[in-house]
Amino acid sequence: SRQLSCEAWPASALSHQPRPAMSRPPIVLVHGAWHGPWCWDLVAGALRERGFPTTAVTLPGHDRPGVLSRNWNTCGAYLKAVDAAMRDAGPDAVIVGHSMGGWLAQRWLQRSSCRAAVLVGSVPASGALAGLVRFTWAYPRAALWSVATNDWSSVVTDEARIRNIYFSARTPSDTSAFVRERLQNESAIAILQLAFSLRPSRVKTPVHVVAASEDFFFPLEEQRATARAYGTELRVIEGAGHDMQLEPQWRELVQHIASVAEEPGGCEKPSSAS
Numbered sequence: 001s002r003q004l005s006c007e008a009w010p011a012s013a014l015s016h017q018p019r020p021a022m023s024r025p026p027i028v029l030v031h032g033a034w035h036g037p038w039c040w041d042l043v044a045g046a047l048r049e050r051g052f053p054t055t056a057v058t059l060p061g062h063d064r065p066g067v068l069s070r071n072w073n074t075c076g077a078y079l080k081a082v083d084a085a086m087r088d089a090g091p092d093a094v095i096v097g098h099s100m101g102g103w104l105a106q107r108w109l110q111r112s113s114c115r116a117a118v119l120v121g122s123v124p125a126s127g128a129l130a131g132l133v134r135f136t137w138a139y140p141r142a143a144l145w146s147v148a149t150n151d152w153s154s155v156v157t158d159e160a161r162i163r164n165i166y167f168s169a170r171t172p173s174d175t176s177a178f179v180r181e182r183l184q185n186e187s188a189i190a191i192l193q194l195a196f197s198l199r200p201s202r203v204k205t206p207v208h209v210v211a212a213s214e215d216f217f218f219p220l221e222e223q224r225a226t227a228r229a230y231g232t233e234l235r236v237i238e239g240a241g242h243d244m245q246l247e248p249q250w251r252e253l254v255q256h257i258a259s260v261a262e263e264p265g266g267c268e269k270p271s272s273a274s
Contacts, residue, residue: 002140011093025090025115025261026053031083032099033186033194034156036062037233039098039179043245046254054262057085065182068153075104075193082108091115094261095121098245099188099217103194116260117207121215121242122255124222125229128194131217135165138216152191156183167241168214175246200229208232208260210253212240 004020017028027047029040037056047054059078061071082104086093095117097105102122121132136143139161146152162183163176200207207230211223222235227234235256239245 018149021057024051024053026055026093027257027261028082028085028089028093028095029054029056029103030085030095030097030104031057031059032101033060033191034067034152034183035098036182036184038065038182039243039245042250043257045256046251047257050254050258053089055085055089057081059101059104061187062184064184067183068157070153071185071187071190072188073190074109075190078190079107083112086112086114089114094118094257095113096120096257099123099149099242100128100190100194103128103198106198106200106203106207109205109207110199113205115205116263117205118257118260119207119209119226121211121212121244122223122226123194124226125198125200126216126222126225127197128191128211128217130222132191132195133169134217138164146188150188151185152188155184156180157188165216166243167247168212168239170239171241172245179243179246200226203230206232206260208235208256210235210237210244210256212236212242212244212247213238214240215242217242 029044031037031039033263037058040056043046044054044056059081086095087107094115095105098120100123102119105117105119106125142154145154159176159180162180163171166179167176209223209227209230209232211220211234213220213236224234237244237249237252240249244250244253
């Protein structure tokens with residue numbers, strides 16, 4: 001079985017690699033804020049074993065795990081990286097976005113289309129403002145320092161805080177320690193841009209929403225609202241925290257993504273959920 005390791009992963013696992021054409025649709029994974037493509041390692045490996053050509057996007061400034069220096073990239077720069085990966089993957093690709101990566105996927109889908117999309121613990125269609133307020137309420141000193149200095153590294157320097165905001169209480173301690181070593185600073189500009197709401201009415205691609213029952217940033221009520229906005233039903237991974245792709249239940253997420261990718265007629269938007 002796959003286990004997290006504190007050893008550095010090979011560069012080939014962290015960057016986009018051209019892969020031979022296969023019968024199954026390509027899958028493009030987009031990581032969230034403070035993370036990098038390394039957070040998809042378990043999921044990407046399992047999807048490749050199932051025959052899906054899988055790419056984990058490296059957003060600009062997120063190629064040095066553990067580095068806490070300031071990142072001044074914008075969401076526009078991130079979107080260019082997503083667009084390049086999706087163009088390489090082709091129109092039959094499935095885009096999967098976690099957290100900020102879900103916000104980027106939704107923005108990309110407002111102007112482009114693909115086979116299907118899966119939002120994983122995503123910034124809601126209403127934007128990330130409520131999540132930022134939630135963090136500020138829980139950790140006022142870290143939040144105010146981050147705003148005052150335009151330096152958001154303090155969000156990911158305390159292991160107890162990392163466990164609370166990214167994981168469930170039952171997550172193994174070696175998992176949170178592994179993640180702490182790799183989390184990096186996030187762009188203050190991009191964080192502010194995430195507060196802007198999105199426009200689901202402009203999206204023509206079928207969108208599926210997967211939520212964690214114990215998500216600190218974006219709880220189930222916000223995820224249900226996003227699912228309703230896209231006319232789909234919410235899928236919930238019970239007992240998982242925000243970083244569900246790194247939780248013990250990560251195989252459930254793989255199954256959700258694979259089932260979406262295997263659905264026929266991916267170009268038709270799902271019917272509205274009741």
